[in-house]
Amino acid sequence: MDGIHDMGGMQDWGAVPSPAAAEKPFTEDWERRAFALALLSMRVSGTNLDAFRHSMNRLNPIDYLVDGYYGRWLRGAENLLTDSGIIAPGAVDARARKQLGEDVAEPEAPEADKPDYKPAGPGSIRPLDAAPRFSPGESVRAKDIHPSGHTRLPHYVRGRTGMVRRIQPAQVFPDTNAHFQGENTQHVYSVEFQSKELWGDDGEDFVLNIDLYDGYLEPA
Amino acid sequence: MSISERLPIAARTEALESILVERGLVDPKVMDAYIKMYESDVGPLNGAKVVAKAWVDPEFKERLLSDGTAAVAEMGFKGPQTESLEVVENTDTVHNVVVCTLCSCYPWAVLGLPPSWYKDPAYRSRIVREPRTVLREFGLDLDEGVKIEVRDSVSECRYMVLPQRPEGTENLSEEELAALVTRDAMVGIAEVAPPA
Numbered sequence: 001m002d003g004i005h006d007m008g009g010m011q012d013w014g015a016v017p018s019p020a021a022a023e024k025p026f027t028e029d030w031e032r033r034a035f036a037l038a039l040l041s042m043r044v045s046g047t048n049l050d051a052f053r054h055s056m057n058r059l060n061p062i063d064y065l066v067d068g069y070y071g072r073w074l075r076g077a078e079n080l081l082t083d084s085g086i087i088a089p090g091a092v093d094a095r096a097r098k099q100l101g102e103d104v105a106e107p108e109a110p111e112a113d114k115p116d117y118k119p120a121g122p123g124s125i126r127p128l129d130a131a132p133r134f135s136p137g138e139s140v141r142a143k144d145i146h147p148s149g150h151t152r153l154p155h156y157v158r159g160r161t162g163m164v165r166r167i168q169p170a171q172v173f174p175d176t177n178a179h180f181q182g183e184n185t186q187h188v189y190s191v192e193f194q195s196k197e198l199w200g201d202d203g204e205d206f207v208l209n210i211d212l213y214d215g216y217l218e219p220a
Numbered sequence: 221m222s223i224s225e226r227l228p229i230a231a232r233t234e235a236l237e238s239i240l241v242e243r244g245l246v247d248p249k250v251m252d253a254y255i256k257m258y259e260s261d262v263g264p265l266n267g268a269k270v271v272a273k274a275w276v277d278p279e280f281k282e283r284l285l286s287d288g289t290a291a292v293a294e295m296g297f298k299g300p301q302t303e304s305l306e307v308v309e310n311t312d313t314v315h316n317v318v319v320c321t322l323c324s325c326y327p328w329a330v331l332g333l334p335p336s337w338y339k340d341p342a343y344r345s346r347i348v349r350e351p352r353t354v355l356r357e358f359g360l361d362l363d364e365g366v367k368i369e370v371r372d373s374v375s376e377c378r379y380m381v382l383p384q385r386p387e388g389t390e391n392l393s394e395e396e397l398a399a400l401v402t403r404d405a406m407v408g409i410a411e412v413a414p415p416a
Binding site for chain 2: 007010013018028033040044065066077086100123153156169171188190198209212
């Protein structure tokens with residue numbers, strides 16, 4: 001989907017915050033809890049990492065941004081748990097208001113409705129017998145597609161031509177796996193784009209490498 | 221819902237935890253173990269040890285650059301978000317820098333959880349469009365002749381930068397070298413400074 005998460009090349013975000021020398025992974029206690037809850041929610045909801053990423057991408061842009069990185073983890077986890085019928089819509093709001101002292105009725109826990117999904121193995125890398133469609137050195141174009149579901153094809157490379165640099169381990173296809181429509185394991189290629197192909201002649205001169213799934217590419 | 225009517229995220233988090241724990245779906249002890257792992261056990265010191273070893277052991281460095289996943293596993297570093305690791309070497313003529321524009325993917329097993337700047341929309345948006353400017357803002361002013369290679373890690377392949385060994389470190393031990401290596405240098409927004 002074309003959403004707020006697809007940030008590559010957006011303008012007007014200002015300066016990047018300065019790195020702190022000894023930054024800790026979490027700054028506030030709720031971030032610790034949100035991190036662990038989100039990891040466990042994938043298991044509890046019977047879903048997967050791709051579905052989790054998509055659960056964050058489809059947040060309202062305000063929800064995506066306003067509470068930061070672990071805020072979107074927490075809200076993504078709420079989406080997964082609601083979709084799988086583990087918690088009722090509005091359950092988190094109601095419980096939070098109750099804990100804050102409001103007199104709120106909480107919804108009943110719904111009947112679980114987990115997806116019909118079982119991973120073929122741990123993680124996302126899978127063996128794949130078929131030979132890769134492209135070889136290092138070959139020209140490829142990223143498809144100019146705009147799926148409404150999950151995708152890991154950023155908008156800023158769509159329609160652009162690059163060169164295969166390396167063949168990466170084959171992986172489950174996020175676009176189908178996120179929706180429990182099959183792992184659809186495919187080859188993944190590290191593709192190199194020249195900056196001028198992406199941003200025009202006036203920009204900086206550099207090389208952009210990005211790992212793209214076979215389904216995102218066509219011969220160029 | 222407008223921003224002003226929003227519940228604090230800390231309250232939402234506490235609410236979700238209480239619902240899941242009350243129903244026996246989540247064990248707070250398991251949550252604590254996950255948190256402890258990434259607060260205390262897994263962090264950029266792992267990557268620093270890998271870099272120092274590569275600086276002193278040419279055969280290890282060769283293995284690291286040809287199969288990063290296997291080489292860091294030799295040192296016991298593997299796990300979630302590091303199924304496949306490619307280590308890319310900075311030289312006098314090439315500078316590598318890593319990002320994930322879509323969410324902030326990061327090689328947890330060698331670097332721990334990502335720092336604030338890496339997750340910031342400004343970094344995610346700008347480093348793939350004007351990396352030289354962003355690096356300069358970070359205080360890294362690369363010579364015009366140095367080629368910049370940006371890696372947007374949007375699949376399950378993760379990247380770590382092997383920074384250049386600083387001058388004047390010939391007599392340091394592997395352990396002393398590891399103490400010089402920073403997280404920022406292993407993502408590619410800084411160089412490793414020589415010992416003070």
